[in-house]
Structure formats: C-alpha cells, structure tokens
Amino acid sequence: MNLDEHIKATAGAGREIHVFLDQFYQQYGIDHRVVLHHEMGITLAVTRFGDEARAIAERHVRDDWAGQIPSGPDDTEYYQEAWACNAGKFRAAYLKAKELEHLR
Numbered sequence: 001m002n003l004d005e006h007i008k009a010t011a012g013a014g015r016e017i018h019v020f021l022d023q024f025y026q027q028y029g030i031d032h033r034v035v036l037h038h039e040m041g042i043t044l045a046v047t048r049f050g051d052e053a054r055a056i057a058e059r060h061v062r063d064d065w066a067g068q069i070p071s072g073p074d075d076t077e078y079y080q081e082a083w084a085c086n087a088g089k090f091r092a093a094y095l096k097a098k099e100l101e102h103l104r
Contacts, residue, residue, distance in 0.1 A: 003018055003019065003022050003025075005063075006018040006022075006059075006060050006063060009059070009063060010056055010059060013056060014049075014053065014056035014057075016049065017045055017049055017053050017056045017057055017060070018056070018060055020036070020044075020045055020048065020049070021036050021037065021041060021045065021057060021060050021061070023036075024036070024093060024096065027089075027092075027093075028089045028090070028092060028093040028096075029085055029086065029089055030085050031084050031085060031086065031089045031090040031093045032093060033064060033065075033078075033079075033093075034073050034079045034090065034093045034094050034097050035073070035093050035096050035097045035100065036097070036100075037060075037061050037064055037065065037070065038061065038069065038070035038071060038072050038073065038075060038078070039069060039070070039071050039072055040071075040072045040073070040097070040100070040101060041057070041061065042054060042057040042058055042061060042069070044100065044103055045057040047103070065078060072097075072101075073094055073097035073098060073101075079094070081094070
C-alpha cells in the first residue's frame with residue numbers, strides 16, 4: 001500500500017506514524033520495507049509516538065505483508081537480497097536497518 005492508502009485505511013489516524021514507517025521510500029523504493037516494516041520498526045514507532053502507535057504501526061506493516069509481521073531486517077522469509085528490486089538499494093536499506101537496531 002502507498003502512504004495515502006494507509007492513511008485512508010486508518011480513517012486519517014496516525015498520519016505521522018505512517019510517514020515514519022515509510023520515511024525511507026524515496027531513498028530505497030520498495031526495499032524501504034527492510035528498514036522499518038517489522039517488529040523492530042513497530043517498537044521504534046511506539047518509542048517515538050507512545051503506546052497508542054502500536055495498533056496503527058502493526059496494521060501498516062500487516063497491510064504491506066499480507067497480514068504478517070516480520071521479526072526484523074534479518075527475517076529471510078520476507079527480506080532477501082535476491083528478491084530485491086535493486087540489490088544496491090536493498091543492501092543500503094538493510095544497513096540502515098542494522099544502524100537503527102540500537103535505538104529500540
């Protein structure tokens with residue numbers, strides 16, 4: 001889903017949470033998901049926006065992953081460089097996710 005679809009799906013609630021989760025889209029394209037679209041990203045959203053952010057962040061991630069929530073950037077069921085649209089962007093996104101791990 002794109003940002004506008006996520007915002008519409010939550011009746012406009014949590015726009016800042018959706019923006020937070022998708023903040024790396026311009027930089028990494030579809031491979032932005034490896035940065036924050038998993039449990040670690042949800043935890044970071046809750047840290048930043050409070051406990052009320054959890055439901056919106058979980059919905060956002062589930063909507064992008066057919067109802068599932070990957071465990072983190074190393075969850076190879078969801079994140080594999082071989083599946084990436086652009087291996088260089090995927091690798092850069094993965095490294096960004098690893099950099100953010102210490103913030104949770």
